Amino acid sequence: MTPASKIRLGIIGGAGRMGRWFKRQFEAEGYEVLVSDRNTLLSNRELAKACQVIFVSVPMSVFKDVVKDIGPFLNEDQGLIDFCSLKKEQNEIMLANTKAEVVAAHPLFGPGEKSLEGQKIALWPSRGQTWFNWFKNFLEQKGAKTVVVSPEEHDRTMAVVQIINHLMLLALGKLMDTSGLDLKLIKDLATPSFERQLEIVARFADQDPYLYALIQFDNPEGQAMREKYLSILEDLVQIAARKDFEKFVSLFKDVQKLSRNLKLDL
Structure with missing residues (x-):
């Protein structure tokens, strides 16, 4: 060097x-x-x-x-x-x-x-x-x-890593803000995994909202991934509304397979 x-x-x-x-x-x-x-x-x-x-x-x-x-x-x-x-x-x-x-x-x-x-x-x-x-x-x-x-593969992957990740966190924050629940009680009752999510949401306090907007809006892969995420979420909501144990367990097992692969790579 x-x-x-x-x-x-x-x-x-x-x-x-x-x-x-x-x-x-x-x-x-x-x-x-x-x-x-x-x-x-x-x-x-x-x-x-x-x-x-x-x-x-x-x-x-x-x-x-x-x-x-x-x-x-x-x-x-x-x-x-x-x-x-x-x-x-x-x-x-x-x-x-x-x-x-x-x-x-x-x-x-x-x-x-x-x-x-x-x-x-x-x-x-x-x-x-x-x-x-x-x-x-x-x-x-x-x-x-x-x-x-490569730049192309980067942007496709960041549609999940950034766009969907930020979308999930924003939705969680907005839900807590509008749910009528006591914020202190949410924190007091938080499980370890939910505490980690709350810590990430809390970081928004120091972030630039305009940058986050550009990340959502400017990635050409973003809208397709948001629509796919929304479709999966809507399916989950309907499965829960119908109390369809078979469909829920099947979907959960699909994610379990993914989680095992993630553990191998960590």
Whole structure:
């Protein structure tokens, strides 16, 4: 790996929470890190010209404009890496607007984590290998687990991992909010597994609702997966309403088979 002293990194959107988080991680290993954001003296273009690797850590709503603006100022020896939670369209935007090496990256965690130790990040070498290998090695040396996955397969899978997961949690939170039940009593009576769900719902307090909306709305795989989930939920509601033990047990056994496979992979 090239010594840290020889590489200057730039983070566009570096004043945001995730940008600041990665800046600390890089600086802890001796890298010089430049930052550009809405209120910095350094412009995005100036940063792009000055750094070997440019990370784009901006809202997806402005991602295309940012990449189109800096793309022409990057050469084949530089690296462009994004942190977007969707990959296919964003990857195509990067490839179409720059000659630089391109790495599609999605940190599968938030800026509330203390370190990279034990965290997961999705990666794909869209163009070139130099900066993909450098970033992958950096992450793994810091204790992170890298998952190499194509942008297309990433987005299809995230339709379950993010979209349905968030939908379930939002529905649970809204149900508790409108059920008329005492919130303290819900917490007092919570089983260990339900306590873990409540802890995840509680994390919404520190999240950006606009980001979560974009995750729901922008993934082209999302609507089909939501409809499939709703269909399964409607079937379950009808099975319970009819007290159809045979159908319920059959469905439960299907999920048991899945759960055994999940345990083998954990």
